[in-house]
Amino acid sequence: MKIITTHKGADFDALASVVAASLVYPDAMLVLPKSINPNVKAFLAIHKDLFDLKSPKDVDCEDVDTLILVDACTWNRVEGLKGLRKKEDLKIIIWDHHTGGDMNPAIQYQEKVGAAVTLIARELKEKRILITPMIATLMLMGLYEDTGNLSFSTTTVEDASTCVYLLERKADLSVLNSFLRPAYGEMQKRILFEMLKSSKRKKVNGYKLAFCKVDVDGHVGNLSVVVNMYRDLENVDAAFGLFFESKKDKCVIIGRGREEGLDIGKLMRNIGGGGHPGAGSTMLKSEFLDYQGITELISELIRGDQKSSVQLGDIMSFPVFTVPDDTTMEAVALILRDKGCTGVPVVKKKVLVGVISRKDFKKMRKDIHMKSPVKAYMSTEVVSISADKSPWEAIRLMMKHDIGRIPVIKNDDIIGIVTRTDAMRYYYNLLPD
Numbered sequence: 041m042k043i044i045t046t047h048k049g050a051d052f053d054a055l056a057s058v059v060a061a062s063l064v065y066p067d068a069m070l071v072l073p074k075s076i077n078p079n080v081k082a083f084l085a086i087h088k089d090l091f092d093l094k095s096p097k098d099v100d101c102e103d104v105d106t107l108i109l110v111d112a113c114t115w116n117r118v119e120g121l122k123g124l125r126k127k128e129d130l131k132i133i134i135w136d137h138h139t140g141g142d143m144n145p146a147i148q149y150q151e152k153v154g155a156a157v158t159l160i161a162r163e164l165k166e167k168r169i170l171i172t173p174m175i176a177t178l179m180l181m182g183l184y185e186d187t188g189n190l191s192f193s194t195t196t197v198e199d200a201s202t203c204v205y206l207l208e209r210k211a212d213l214s215v216l217n218s219f220l221r222p223a224y225g226e227m228q229k230r231i232l233f234e235m236l237k238s239s240k241r242k243k244v245n246g247y248k249l250a251f252c253k254v255d256v257d258g259h260v261g262n263l264s265v266v267v268n269m270y271r272d273l274e275n276v277d278a279a280f281g282l283f284f285e286s287k288k289d290k291c292v293i294i295g296r297g298r299e300e301g302l303d304i305g306k307l308m309r310n311i312g313g314g315g316h317p318g319a320g321s322t323m324l325k326s327e328f329l330d331y332q333g334i335t336e337l338i339s340e341l342i343r344g345d346q347k348s349s350v351q352l353g354d355i356m357s358f359p360v361f362t363v364p365d366d367t368t369m370e371a372v373a374l375i376l377r378d379k380g381c382t383g384v385p386v387v388k389k390k391v392l393v394g395v396i397s398r399k400d401f402k403k404m405r406k407d408i409h410m411k412s413p414v415k416a417y418m419s420t421e422v423v424s425i426s427a428d429k430s431p432w433e434a435i436r437l438m439m440k441h442d443i444g445r446i447p448v449i450k451n452d453d454i455i456g457i458v459t460r461t462d463a464m465r466y467y468y469n470l471l472p473d
Protein backbone atom coordinates (compact mmCIF):
# COMPACT_ATOMS: atom_id res chain seq x y z
CA MET A 41 0.00 0.00 0.00
CA LYS A 42 1.12 3.54 -0.79
CA ILE A 43 0.42 6.46 1.51
CA ILE A 44 0.81 10.20 0.94
CA THR A 45 1.37 12.37 3.97
CA THR A 46 2.88 15.69 5.00
CA HIS A 47 4.34 17.57 7.98
CA LYS A 48 2.60 18.17 11.28
CA GLY A 49 1.16 21.62 11.76
CA ALA A 50 -0.07 21.28 8.18
CA ASP A 51 -0.44 24.56 6.28
CA PHE A 52 -2.11 25.12 2.91
CA ASP A 53 0.97 24.11 0.94
CA ALA A 54 1.03 20.83 2.88
CA LEU A 55 -2.66 20.01 2.37
CA ALA A 56 -2.63 21.15 -1.27
CA SER A 57 0.44 19.03 -1.96
CA VAL A 58 -1.20 15.95 -0.46
CA VAL A 59 -4.32 16.47 -2.58
CA ALA A 60 -2.35 17.28 -5.75
CA ALA A 61 -0.05 14.29 -5.21
CA SER A 62 -3.11 12.04 -5.06
CA LEU A 63 -3.63 12.82 -8.75
CA VAL A 64 -0.09 11.66 -9.49
CA TYR A 65 -0.53 8.52 -7.33
CA PRO A 66 -4.25 7.71 -7.67
CA ASP A 67 -3.90 4.40 -5.78
CA ALA A 68 -2.40 5.96 -2.64
CA MET A 69 -4.14 6.57 0.66
CA LEU A 70 -4.12 10.21 1.89
CA VAL A 71 -3.02 10.69 5.48
CA LEU A 72 -3.27 14.08 7.16
CA PRO A 73 -1.63 14.71 10.55
CA LYS A 74 -3.89 15.67 13.43
CA SER A 75 -2.15 18.99 14.02
CA ILE A 76 -3.36 21.40 11.36
CA ASN A 77 -3.14 25.19 11.11
CA PRO A 78 -6.37 26.97 12.08
CA ASN A 79 -7.16 28.42 8.63
CA VAL A 80 -6.56 25.02 7.01
CA LYS A 81 -8.93 23.55 9.58
CA ALA A 82 -11.56 26.11 8.60
CA PHE A 83 -11.12 25.17 4.96
CA LEU A 84 -11.45 21.47 5.74
CA ALA A 85 -14.58 22.08 7.82
CA ILE A 86 -16.32 22.83 4.54
CA HIS A 87 -14.37 20.79 1.99
CA LYS A 88 -13.57 17.64 3.93
CA ASP A 89 -16.02 15.37 2.13
CA LEU A 90 -14.35 16.05 -1.18
CA PHE A 91 -11.20 14.23 -0.14
CA ASP A 92 -10.84 10.86 1.43
CA LEU A 93 -8.47 11.94 4.21
CA LYS A 94 -7.31 9.49 6.84
CA SER A 95 -5.46 10.16 10.07
CA PRO A 96 -2.17 8.49 11.14
CA LYS A 97 -3.96 6.16 13.54
CA ASP A 98 -5.93 4.66 10.62
CA VAL A 99 -2.69 3.45 9.09
CA ASP A 100 -1.35 -0.02 9.72
CA CYS A 101 2.35 0.52 9.18
CA GLU A 102 2.78 -3.18 8.36
CA ASP A 103 0.79 -2.76 5.15
CA VAL A 104 2.68 0.28 3.89
CA ASP A 105 5.36 -0.36 1.28
CA THR A 106 5.65 3.17 -0.13
CA LEU A 107 5.69 6.46 1.74
CA ILE A 108 5.17 9.59 -0.35
CA LEU A 109 6.05 12.61 1.78
CA VAL A 110 5.17 16.08 0.53
CA ASP A 111 6.28 19.52 1.78
CA ALA A 112 8.68 17.89 4.27
CA CYS A 113 11.87 15.85 4.18
CA THR A 114 12.71 14.85 7.75
CA TRP A 115 11.36 12.17 10.08
CA ASN A 116 10.74 14.56 12.97
CA ARG A 117 8.14 16.43 10.95
CA VAL A 118 6.11 13.28 10.34
CA GLU A 119 3.37 12.80 12.92
CA GLY A 120 2.65 9.32 14.25
CA LEU A 121 3.54 6.49 11.85
CA LYS A 122 6.44 5.45 14.10
CA GLY A 123 6.30 1.91 12.69
CA LEU A 124 7.41 3.16 9.27
CA ARG A 125 10.72 4.44 10.48
CA LYS A 126 11.91 0.98 11.42
CA LYS A 127 10.94 -0.63 8.09
CA GLU A 128 14.02 -1.39 6.09
CA ASP A 129 12.27 -2.12 2.79
CA LEU A 130 10.12 1.02 2.85
CA LYS A 131 10.28 2.94 -0.43
CA ILE A 132 10.33 6.66 0.24
CA ILE A 133 9.44 9.33 -2.32
CA ILE A 134 9.88 12.98 -1.36
CA TRP A 135 8.33 16.07 -2.94
CA ASP A 136 9.66 19.12 -1.14
CA HIS A 137 10.83 22.64 -1.73
CA HIS A 138 13.29 22.37 1.14
CA THR A 139 16.50 20.51 0.41
CA GLY A 140 18.35 18.13 2.71
CA GLY A 141 16.67 15.60 5.00
CA ASP A 142 17.41 12.40 6.89
CA MET A 143 15.13 9.88 5.18
CA ASN A 144 17.24 8.20 2.52
CA PRO A 145 14.55 8.39 -0.21
CA ALA A 146 14.47 6.17 -3.30
CA ILE A 147 13.17 9.08 -5.38
CA GLN A 148 13.40 12.72 -4.46
CA TYR A 149 11.85 15.71 -6.14
CA GLN A 150 13.55 18.31 -4.01
CA GLU A 151 14.29 21.76 -5.36
CA LYS A 152 14.42 25.20 -3.90
CA VAL A 153 11.22 26.77 -5.15
CA GLY A 154 8.67 28.85 -3.27
CA ALA A 155 6.15 26.13 -2.52
CA ALA A 156 5.88 22.35 -2.77
CA VAL A 157 2.79 22.62 -5.00
CA THR A 158 4.97 24.14 -7.71
CA LEU A 159 6.92 20.86 -8.01
CA ILE A 160 3.74 18.78 -8.16
CA ALA A 161 2.09 21.18 -10.60
CA ARG A 162 5.08 20.59 -12.91
CA GLU A 163 4.33 16.85 -12.88
CA LEU A 164 0.60 17.41 -13.45
CA LYS A 165 1.35 19.63 -16.44
CA GLU A 166 3.84 17.18 -17.92
CA LYS A 167 1.52 14.22 -17.56
CA ARG A 168 -1.42 16.31 -18.77
CA ILE A 169 -3.46 15.43 -15.70
CA LEU A 170 -6.51 17.67 -15.42
CA ILE A 171 -7.34 19.37 -12.16
CA THR A 172 -10.67 20.72 -10.96
CA PRO A 173 -11.17 24.42 -10.13
CA MET A 174 -11.43 23.43 -6.46
CA ILE A 175 -8.04 21.72 -6.45
CA ALA A 176 -6.59 24.63 -8.42
CA THR A 177 -7.91 26.98 -5.72
CA LEU A 178 -6.40 24.91 -2.93
CA MET A 179 -3.05 24.72 -4.71
CA LEU A 180 -3.03 28.46 -5.27
CA MET A 181 -3.70 28.99 -1.56
CA GLY A 182 -0.62 26.88 -0.77
CA LEU A 183 1.44 28.79 -3.31
CA TYR A 184 0.32 32.22 -2.08
CA GLU A 185 0.76 31.35 1.58
CA ASP A 186 4.29 29.98 1.16
CA THR A 187 5.46 32.75 -1.16
CA GLY A 188 3.69 35.68 0.53
CA ASN A 189 1.65 36.22 -2.64
CA LEU A 190 4.79 35.70 -4.76
CA SER A 191 6.68 38.36 -2.80
CA PHE A 192 9.12 36.36 -0.63
CA SER A 193 12.67 36.21 -1.95
CA THR A 194 12.39 32.43 -2.24
CA THR A 195 9.82 32.83 -5.05
CA THR A 196 10.98 31.56 -8.44
CA VAL A 197 9.86 32.20 -12.01
CA GLU A 198 8.29 28.74 -11.99
CA ASP A 199 6.18 29.68 -8.95
CA ALA A 200 4.82 32.62 -10.92
CA SER A 201 4.08 30.45 -13.94
CA THR A 202 2.40 27.89 -11.68
CA CYS A 203 0.20 30.75 -10.53
CA VAL A 204 -0.73 31.42 -14.18
CA TYR A 205 -1.46 27.73 -14.71
CA LEU A 206 -3.71 27.54 -11.63
CA LEU A 207 -5.64 30.66 -12.62
CA GLU A 208 -6.11 29.14 -16.09
CA ARG A 209 -7.50 26.06 -14.36
CA LYS A 210 -10.04 28.42 -12.75
CA ALA A 211 -8.64 28.86 -9.25
CA ASP A 212 -11.17 30.99 -7.37
CA LEU A 213 -9.63 34.11 -5.83
CA SER A 214 -12.60 35.03 -3.68
CA VAL A 215 -12.63 31.61 -2.01
CA LEU A 216 -8.87 31.94 -1.60
CA ASN A 217 -9.14 35.34 0.07
CA SER A 218 -11.72 34.28 2.58
CA PHE A 219 -9.52 31.42 3.83
CA LEU A 220 -6.08 32.96 3.51
CA ARG A 221 -7.08 36.21 5.17
CA PRO A 222 -9.50 35.26 7.89
CA ALA A 223 -11.25 38.18 9.57
CA TYR A 224 -10.05 39.19 13.01
CA GLY A 225 -12.22 37.89 15.78
CA GLU A 226 -13.02 39.68 19.05
CA MET A 227 -10.25 37.75 20.75
CA GLN A 228 -7.60 38.83 18.24
CA LYS A 229 -8.77 42.43 18.51
CA ARG A 230 -8.53 42.35 22.30
CA ILE A 231 -5.06 40.83 22.16
CA LEU A 232 -3.82 43.38 19.64
CA PHE A 233 -5.05 46.11 21.98
CA GLU A 234 -3.15 44.54 24.91
CA MET A 235 -0.05 44.23 22.74
CA LEU A 236 -0.06 47.90 21.82
CA LYS A 237 -0.64 48.89 25.44
CA SER A 238 2.35 46.93 26.76
CA SER A 239 4.56 47.66 23.77
CA LYS A 240 8.16 48.73 24.36
CA ARG A 241 10.55 49.81 21.65
CA LYS A 242 14.24 49.16 21.59
CA LYS A 243 17.14 49.66 19.20
CA VAL A 244 19.74 46.93 18.81
CA ASN A 245 22.53 47.11 16.23
CA GLY A 246 20.56 49.71 14.35
CA TYR A 247 17.48 47.51 14.12
CA LYS A 248 14.25 48.94 15.47
CA LEU A 249 12.53 46.32 17.61
CA ALA A 250 9.26 46.20 19.50
CA PHE A 251 8.39 43.82 22.32
CA CYS A 252 5.08 43.28 24.02
CA LYS A 253 3.73 41.01 26.71
CA VAL A 254 0.26 39.53 26.88
CA ASP A 255 -1.19 37.02 29.32
CA VAL A 256 -3.31 34.48 27.53
CA ASP A 257 -5.59 31.85 28.83
CA GLY A 258 -5.43 28.78 26.64
CA HIS A 259 -4.97 28.60 22.91
CA VAL A 260 -5.59 31.66 20.74
CA GLY A 261 -5.80 31.18 16.99
CA ASN A 262 -4.07 33.31 14.38
CA LEU A 263 -1.63 34.94 16.79
CA SER A 264 1.01 35.20 14.11
CA VAL A 265 -1.34 37.30 11.99
CA VAL A 266 -1.88 39.60 14.96
CA VAL A 267 1.87 39.91 15.53
CA ASN A 268 2.24 40.82 11.88
CA MET A 269 -0.25 43.63 12.24
CA TYR A 270 1.48 44.74 15.46
CA ARG A 271 4.77 44.98 13.57
CA ASP A 272 3.16 47.08 10.84
CA LEU A 273 1.52 49.42 13.35
CA GLU A 274 4.75 49.90 15.30
CA ASN A 275 6.61 50.26 12.00
CA VAL A 276 9.69 48.41 13.25
CA ASP A 277 12.18 46.03 11.66
CA ALA A 278 11.10 43.20 13.91
CA ALA A 279 8.32 42.74 16.44
CA PHE A 280 8.07 40.08 19.14
CA GLY A 281 4.94 39.06 20.96
CA LEU A 282 5.50 37.28 24.29
CA PHE A 283 2.40 35.31 25.16
CA PHE A 284 2.43 34.04 28.71
CA GLU A 285 0.22 31.20 29.72
CA SER A 286 0.68 31.36 33.49
CA LYS A 287 -1.36 28.30 34.34
CA LYS A 288 0.94 26.16 32.26
CA ASP A 289 4.18 27.99 33.06
CA LYS A 290 5.00 28.57 29.46
CA CYS A 291 5.60 31.44 27.10
CA VAL A 292 5.05 31.37 23.37
CA ILE A 293 7.19 33.87 21.49
CA ILE A 294 6.20 34.89 17.99
CA GLY A 295 8.50 37.10 15.96
CA ARG A 296 7.88 38.89 12.70
CA GLY A 297 10.52 40.71 10.74
CA ARG A 298 11.04 41.82 7.22
CA GLU A 299 12.52 39.85 4.40
CA GLU A 300 15.92 41.49 4.57
CA GLY A 301 18.19 42.06 7.55
CA LEU A 302 17.40 40.06 10.67
CA ASP A 303 16.75 36.36 10.23
CA ILE A 304 13.90 35.71 12.67
CA GLY A 305 13.81 31.96 11.94
CA LYS A 306 17.51 31.61 12.75
CA LEU A 307 17.03 33.65 15.91
CA MET A 308 14.21 31.38 17.06
CA ARG A 309 16.21 28.24 16.25
CA ASN A 310 18.77 29.51 18.78
CA ILE A 311 16.12 29.29 21.48
CA GLY A 312 14.57 26.01 20.50
CA GLY A 313 12.06 27.12 17.87
CA GLY A 314 12.10 27.66 14.14
CA GLY A 315 10.76 29.57 11.18
CA HIS A 316 11.96 31.39 8.09
CA PRO A 317 13.77 34.74 7.69
CA GLY A 318 10.57 36.77 7.93
CA ALA A 319 8.81 34.93 10.74
CA GLY A 320 9.46 32.46 13.52
CA SER A 321 8.30 31.24 16.87
CA THR A 322 9.33 29.26 19.91
CA MET A 323 8.02 28.14 23.28
CA LEU A 324 9.95 28.60 26.50
CA LYS A 325 9.27 26.74 29.73
CA SER A 326 8.99 28.11 33.23
CA GLU A 327 12.55 28.79 34.32
CA PHE A 328 12.99 31.55 31.75
CA LEU A 329 9.58 33.06 32.25
CA ASP A 330 10.36 36.66 32.80
CA TYR A 331 9.55 39.39 30.33
CA GLN A 332 12.75 41.34 30.98
CA GLY A 333 14.90 38.24 30.72
CA ILE A 334 13.38 37.16 27.41
CA THR A 335 13.71 40.58 25.78
CA GLU A 336 17.33 40.71 26.95
CA LEU A 337 17.97 37.24 25.57
CA ILE A 338 16.56 38.15 22.15
CA SER A 339 18.47 41.46 22.09
CA GLU A 340 21.69 39.64 23.00
CA LEU A 341 21.18 37.15 20.19
CA ILE A 342 20.64 39.96 17.69
CA ARG A 343 23.72 41.74 18.99
CA GLY A 344 25.77 38.58 18.62
CA ASP A 345 24.29 37.63 15.26
CA GLN A 346 25.49 40.90 13.78
CA LYS A 347 28.96 39.44 13.73
CA SER A 348 27.98 36.69 11.35
CA SER A 349 25.83 38.88 9.12
CA VAL A 350 26.94 41.54 6.69
CA GLN A 351 28.43 44.64 8.25
CA LEU A 352 29.30 47.93 6.66
CA GLY A 353 32.94 46.94 6.77
CA ASP A 354 32.11 44.29 4.15
CA ILE A 355 30.39 46.56 1.68
CA MET A 356 32.16 49.93 2.08
CA SER A 357 34.56 51.36 -0.47
CA PHE A 358 38.18 51.84 0.52
CA PRO A 359 40.77 53.23 0.73
CA VAL A 360 39.05 56.57 1.12
CA PHE A 361 40.40 59.54 -0.65
CA THR A 362 40.34 62.59 1.65
CA VAL A 363 41.44 66.19 1.29
CA PRO A 364 43.03 68.40 3.99
CA ASP A 365 40.80 71.25 5.12
CA ASP A 366 43.04 73.93 3.61
CA THR A 367 42.78 72.55 0.07
CA THR A 368 41.39 75.15 -2.31
CA MET A 369 37.96 74.72 -3.83
CA GLU A 370 39.62 74.79 -7.23
CA ALA A 371 41.75 71.80 -6.34
CA VAL A 372 38.75 69.97 -4.92
CA ALA A 373 36.79 70.56 -8.13
CA LEU A 374 39.58 68.97 -10.14
CA ILE A 375 39.77 66.00 -7.77
CA LEU A 376 36.03 65.39 -8.01
CA ARG A 377 36.23 65.55 -11.79
CA ASP A 378 39.24 63.24 -12.01
CA LYS A 379 37.87 60.70 -9.57
CA GLY A 380 34.40 60.88 -11.07
CA CYS A 381 32.78 61.15 -7.64
CA THR A 382 30.31 63.62 -6.21
CA GLY A 383 31.93 64.28 -2.85
CA VAL A 384 34.91 63.65 -0.62
CA PRO A 385 35.57 63.74 3.16
CA VAL A 386 37.65 66.61 4.53
CA VAL A 387 40.22 65.97 7.27
CA LYS A 388 42.31 68.06 9.61
CA LYS A 389 45.30 66.15 10.91
CA LYS A 390 43.65 62.90 9.86
CA VAL A 391 40.49 63.67 11.83
CA LEU A 392 37.26 63.95 9.89
CA VAL A 393 36.00 67.55 10.03
CA GLY A 394 33.60 67.78 7.10
CA VAL A 395 32.42 66.56 3.73
CA ILE A 396 32.55 68.54 0.53
CA SER A 397 30.22 67.61 -2.29
CA ARG A 398 29.23 69.04 -5.66
CA LYS A 399 26.19 70.73 -4.25
CA ASP A 400 28.38 72.79 -1.87
CA PHE A 401 29.88 74.51 -4.90
CA LYS A 402 26.55 76.20 -5.45
CA LYS A 403 27.14 78.20 -2.26
CA MET A 404 29.92 80.11 -4.01
CA ARG A 405 28.91 83.46 -5.46
CA LYS A 406 32.04 84.50 -7.35
CA ASP A 407 34.74 82.68 -9.27
CA ILE A 408 37.36 84.19 -6.98
CA HIS A 409 35.99 81.98 -4.20
CA MET A 410 37.54 79.05 -6.00
CA LYS A 411 40.76 80.12 -4.26
CA SER A 412 39.13 79.76 -0.81
CA PRO A 413 39.92 76.75 1.35
CA VAL A 414 37.46 73.90 1.34
CA LYS A 415 36.67 74.42 5.05
CA ALA A 416 34.76 77.57 4.15
CA TYR A 417 32.19 75.67 2.08
CA MET A 418 32.17 72.10 3.33
CA SER A 419 29.30 70.86 5.40
CA THR A 420 30.58 70.46 8.92
CA GLU A 421 27.63 68.50 10.16
CA VAL A 422 29.40 65.26 9.56
CA VAL A 423 27.44 62.09 9.70
CA SER A 424 29.63 59.06 10.17
CA ILE A 425 28.99 55.45 11.04
CA SER A 426 31.00 52.69 12.62
CA ALA A 427 32.11 49.66 10.63
CA ASP A 428 30.14 47.15 12.68
CA LYS A 429 26.76 48.65 11.85
CA SER A 430 24.37 47.10 9.36
CA PRO A 431 23.84 48.28 5.77
CA TRP A 432 20.26 49.04 6.75
CA GLU A 433 21.43 51.52 9.40
CA ALA A 434 23.53 53.32 6.76
CA ILE A 435 20.50 53.59 4.49
CA ARG A 436 18.46 55.03 7.32
CA LEU A 437 21.09 57.72 7.86
CA MET A 438 21.18 58.48 4.13
CA MET A 439 17.42 58.98 4.14
CA LYS A 440 17.37 61.02 7.33
CA HIS A 441 20.10 63.46 6.31
CA ASP A 442 19.55 63.29 2.55
CA ILE A 443 23.16 62.37 1.90
CA GLY A 444 24.68 59.87 -0.48
CA ARG A 445 27.93 59.02 1.27
CA ILE A 446 28.86 58.28 4.86
CA PRO A 447 32.43 57.96 6.12
CA VAL A 448 32.98 54.72 8.03
CA ILE A 449 34.88 55.17 11.27
CA LYS A 450 36.83 52.75 13.40
CA ASN A 451 38.68 54.03 16.51
CA ASP A 452 38.39 57.62 15.22
CA ASP A 453 40.04 56.77 11.89
CA ILE A 454 38.23 56.89 8.58
CA ILE A 455 38.61 53.38 7.24
CA GLY A 456 36.20 53.63 4.34
CA ILE A 457 33.16 55.26 2.91
CA VAL A 458 29.77 53.82 2.14
CA THR A 459 27.88 55.29 -0.79
CA ARG A 460 24.46 54.79 -2.36
CA THR A 461 26.16 52.61 -4.94
CA ASP A 462 27.60 50.34 -2.22
CA ALA A 463 24.18 50.04 -0.63
CA MET A 464 22.51 49.19 -3.95
CA ARG A 465 25.17 46.62 -4.70
CA TYR A 466 24.41 44.97 -1.37
CA TYR A 467 20.65 44.91 -1.78
CA TYR A 468 20.80 43.54 -5.30
CA ASN A 469 23.27 40.85 -4.29
CA LEU A 470 26.03 42.13 -6.49
CA LEU A 471 28.70 41.75 -3.83
CA PRO A 472 31.79 39.82 -4.90
CA ASP A 473 32.17 36.59 -2.92
Ligand SMILES: [Mn+2]
Nearest residue numbers: 053111156186
Ligand atom coordinates in the same frame (compact mmCIF):
# COMPACT_ATOMS: atom_id res chain seq x y z
MN1 LIG B 1 5.65 24.49 2.02
